[in-house]
Amino acid sequence: MRQSQGLSTGSLPDANEACLLGRIAGGDRAAFEQLYRGYFSRLSRFIGRMTRNATLIEEIVNDTMLVVWQKAETFDGSCKPSTWIFAIAYRKTLKGLRGSDDPVESDASLYEDDSGNQPEQAITRLQLQNTVAEALDQLPAAQRAVMVLTYYHEMAYSDIAEVVDCPVNTVKTRMFHARHRLKDLLWNERENGR
Numbered sequence: 001m002r003q004s005q006g007l008s009t010g011s012l013p014d015a016n017e018a019c020l021l022g023r024i025a026g027g028d029r030a031a032f033e034q035l036y037r038g039y040f041s042r043l044s045r046f047i048g049r050m051t052r053n054a055t056l057i058e059e060i061v062n063d064t065m066l067v068v069w070q071k072a073e074t075f076d077g078s079c080k081p082s083t084w085i086f087a088i089a090y091r092k093t094l095k096g097l098r099g100s101d102d103p104v105e106s107d108a109s110l111y112e113d114d115s116g117n118q119p120e121q122a123i124t125r126l127q128l129q130n131t132v133a134e135a136l137d138q139l140p141a142a143q144r145a146v147m148v149l150t151y152y153h154e155m156a157y158s159d160i161a162e163v164v165d166c167p168v169n170t171v172k173t174r175m176f177h178a179r180h181r182l183k184d185l186l187w188n189e190r191e192n193g194r
Contacts (some may be wrong), residue, residue, distance in 0.1 A: 032068075032069055051097060064089040083155075097141055
């Protein structure tokens with residue numbers, strides 16, 4: 001059975017991604033386009049939940065993928081390709097956050113699919129998403145990254161540790177503090193009747 005090489009969306013298996021990175025290191029533009037299509041929405045969601053600045057999201061995705069194009073030969077296989085790419089995106093996001101003004105609201109419909117929901121359910125879901133997003137915005141960037149990578153990208157702590165370049169125990173500590181801070185923020189939102 002022949003494997004499809006024309007995947008355009010979703011995540012690619014690690015072996016396929018490593019193969020694409022090898023081809024990209026050799027200057028294969030078609031491999032780069034395939035990897036870019038496979039990562040664009042994933043990186044957009046990650047960066048969007050970190051910055052909530054629509055202009056910055058696209059810029060950081062493009063900067064991240066430019067580094068992938070330029071540095072593909074440095075990928076040594078010591079981690080998953082997705083971990084390597086998300087680590088680049090994380091560093092680019094932190095750099096972008098340092099150089100940007102206050103975050104602006106992004107269109108949640110870019111990241112979520114509400115098809116099939118009743119209007120009332122869609123409104124309730126959007127309100128909940130906005131409340132959680134506002135609470136996430138109040139977390140320090142390091143804690144926000146751990147939350148987003150864990151809950152929105154289903155990464156293991158060991159992979160997150162590689163992405164954010166810290167020990168696994170630091171990831172666990174950041175998660176502990178982020179959960180408690182998020183709980184307090186959401187409780188205060190509820191108490192204030194929002």
